[in-house]
Amino acid sequence: MTETTSLRLGDWGVIRAQGADAASFLHSQLTQDFALLGRDHARLAGFCTAKGRLLATMVGWRQGEDEILLALPAETLAATLKRLSMFVLRAKCKLSDASAEFAVYGLLGAPDAQAWSLVRDGDVVQIALPAAAGSGRALRVQPVATPAPAGATTSAEDWAWAEARAGMAWVRGATVEAFVPQMINFEVLGGVSFKKGCYPGQEIVARSQYRGTLxxxxxxxxxxxxxxxxxxxxxxxxxxxxxxxxxxxxxxxxxxxxxxxxxxxxxxxxxxxxxxxxxxxxxxxxxxxxxxxxx
CATH class of the missing domain: 2.40.30 (Elongation Factor Tu (Ef-tu); domain 3)
Structure with a gap:
């Protein structure tokens, strides 16, 4: 049996969306369906420009009543929070940087599970990530006061190696606006819904999907x-x-x-x-x- 090891992802942060319209607001801005987001799964999602270029990629889940958390690389968090806040307008949704409240861990050797399925233990969530065969991965997000996951730690390079071999990449500072979602296989990994309503860049993303222009x-x-x-x-x-x-x-x-x-x-x-x-x-x-x- 493979031992599960963990790494504190200090280069990740968390955005909180709170309010009666939190889900509908994110649904209107991101590439995935947040209106139908349940408590037993998470959403891989992207935030695009009007030209369909990814400004950020993230994982979102319901944390509490009228509360959705988004975990993403910290180097894109501030700009994402600022730009999303510009579109809140009259929606009953408050966006804030909750990074100081939560610790984000990467787990290697996690039990096999369908990507983006979510397991809860109180305020702790564990989200299954795409992985190469035989190398289960998960994202664990917990309040900062909660003890670190039990067991051995892994290295940042081992984590990055497993992520690259899984065929997955997050938008980082150096790649902001470099990709339409399909260029990094985002729709294959579950990051795009083609059944939901409009969001910034939706027309370009849909055209890439259905007109064979990729x-x-x-x-x-x-x-x-x-x-x-x-x-x-x-x-x-x-x-x-x-x-x-x-x-x-x-x-x-x-x-x-x-x-x-x-x-x-x-x-x-x-x-x-x-x-x-x-x-x-x-x-x-x-x-x-x-x-x-x-x-």
Whole structure:
């Protein structure tokens, strides 16, 4: 039986949305359905510009009556909170930064569970995350006064490695407005509802889905080189312009796992390299999920 290890994700924060209109307000602004959000599951969601570009990605769940919490990378929190607050207007919803009240942990070796399912223990929630086969992951959010999860700790690099190998990437400061949701496989991972009403960028996101115009996708690679989020990737067949960008990365045992958004055409011939056409070679790895063909 695999031991569950944990890591305090100090680079994550929490936004609180509270009030009678909290769910309907978030439903109108984010890529997922919050009107039908129950207490036994969470929502992966994105916040887009009017042009469909992701400003932030997050996980949301019901914490209490008329209260929804959103966990997201701290480097995008302040701008997200400010921009969301601009649209509250007359809605009965108060948005605030609740990061000082909650501790966010990543769990590796968590029991297998359907992604975004949620287990509660009082005010503590544990949310199953997408994972590569045999490497269960979860997000645990708890009041800061609650003791840390029992058991051994894991390293930040092991956590980042597992996330990249899971084919998942969060919008970070370096990648704000870099992606339409489908470019990082966000809809495949459960981050977009195509049945809900309008939200900023909805027309662009829907057009990418149904008109077969998507030319870029997130792919998983390994390399011996170092990588940073936001770093460009180049193809040997077209060395003068970038073929993609690193969206997530983690290093383990001298190898770097990379989740990179890549031009689909660049996967058909030649090789991919980090930073320049002469940089470290990226070796493709299988995604742990299927990408549906474009119609």
């Amino acid at each position: 030319k870029r996708r997130l792919q998983v690679f390994e390399t011996e080189g170092e990588a940073i989020v936001g770093q460009e990737v180049f193809s040997s067949t077209d060395p003068d312009q970038p073929a993609g960008v690193v969206a997530g990365r983690g290093t383990r045992d001298g190898r770097t796992a990379i989740a990179a958004e890549i031009k689909l055409a660049a996967l058909e011939a030649g090789s991919l390299h980090l930073g320049s056409a002469g940089g470290a070679t990226l070796q493709p790895r299988a995604l742990p999920y299927d990408i549906p063909p474009q119609e």
